Amino acid sequence: MRIMIVTDAWRPQVNGVVRTLTETTRELSELGHTVEMITPLDFRTFPCPTYPDIRLSWRPYARVAATLKAFAPDAIHIATEGPLGLAARRWCMANQLRFTTAYHTRFPEYIHARVRLPLSASYAFMRWFHGPSAAVMAPTPSIKSALEGWGFNNVVVWSRGVNTDLFCPGERDRLDDSVPPRFVYIGRVAVEKNIEAFLQLDLPGSKWVVGDGPQMELLKRRYPNVWFAGVYPQAELARFYRAADVFVFPSLTDTFGLVLLEAMACGTPVAAFPVAGPLDVVADSGAGALNQDLRQACLDAMHIDRCHVRRHAERFSWAAATRQFEAHLCPNPPRMSAQLSAA
Known part of the structure; x- marks a missing residue:
């Protein structure tokens, strides 16, 4: 099958959407599909307001239309709700033509955290965007239920996986001269990640933040005793996960949290709030501690057996997740693809 994936999120961004699409396209190719992508790398871009690290494509419709027509895909998947996603839609x-979409990111909550736009307004746009989709792929059952509560009626579950060869137990670095136990956060340094809920905690040992984003300089000034490591490529993150005694995930708005799986694959227990994402990934597995009191969750997670944590992570694979994605695609009749390529 010829599959076109359209995404506004792509390299050099380092986030869960990019990681998911990278692994999914690789798995789809191994299954014998021909996969092409439309990404911001092919367009003039401008910085996203309030988040300049994200580049948005400028007036992309003509090129998106020409690319789709030339490729004549059997199945079209629109991964994001940005300019490229809008053009493909x-x-x-x-x-x-039929197409599928994905709900990777809780943009209504993110926008509300930044500019206080009412959630009802943002979700109205999201319902409009995803309404014609043959299937809206949500990462967890709880996100599926949440979307249905907002009036979505075409939602299916597309789970996530983890590369258990890259993220695996091994030598645990000391992380400079920081004092153990080490509590580590890895991810975007942005207001929607609720990082200060972690940094404000009275915890023994030391706290680490690995990543970058618009809140970095503010948090460095506000928390001088925290170790800020900066951003690292995915291949180098495993050493931070391994070195952590606890991986702290303070977000209240993530749809899944791939970093949870990556930490657990390295044997590191998770401390998080009992919200969508952690509830689906960790749940009652015993691989982490979920508590409305994040400090207590951090302290409880310190006593979890790392071998047990690793075994739980091994239940998630990109191969299984990609099979779900493949099953949710909605191919168009062959005659329609042929007509497009001949037009």
Whole structure:
């Protein structure tokens, strides 16, 4: 099958969406599919307001339409709700083609955290965007239920995986001269990640933040006793996960949290709030501690057996997740693809 994936999130961004699409396209290729992608790398871009590290494509419709027409895909998947996603959606609807979408990120909550726009307004846009989709792929059952509560009626579950060869137990670095136990956060340094809920905690040992984002300089000034390691490529993150005694995940708005799986694959127990994402990934597995009192969750997680944590992570694979994705795709009739390529 010829599959086109359209995404506004792509390299050099380092986030869960990029990681998910990278692993999924690799697995799809191994299954014998021909996969092409439309990403911001092919367009003029401008910085996203309030988050300049994210680049948005400028007036992309003509090139998106030409690329889709030339490739004549059997199945079209629109991964994001940005300019490229909007252009692909418009083209599909103009040509009466079916497509699928994904709900990777809780943008209504993120926008609300930044500019206080009412959630109802943002979710109205999201319902409009995803409404014509043959299937909206949500990462967990709890996110599926949440979307249905907002009026979505075409939601399916597409889970996530972890590379257990890259993220695995091994030598645990000391992380400079920081004092154990070491509590580590890895991810974007942005307001929607609720990092200060972690940094404010009275905990023994030391706290680490690995990543970058618009809140970095503010948090460095506000918490001078925290170790800020900066951003690292994915291949180098495993040493931070291994070195951590506890991986702290303070977010209240993530849809899944791939970093949870990566930490657990390295044998590191998780401390988090009992919200969507941790509830689906950790739940009652015993691989982490979930508590409305995040400090107590951190202290409880310190006593969890790392071998047990690793075994739980091994239940998640990208191969299984990609099979779900493949099953949710909605191919168009062959005659329609042929008509597009001949037009």
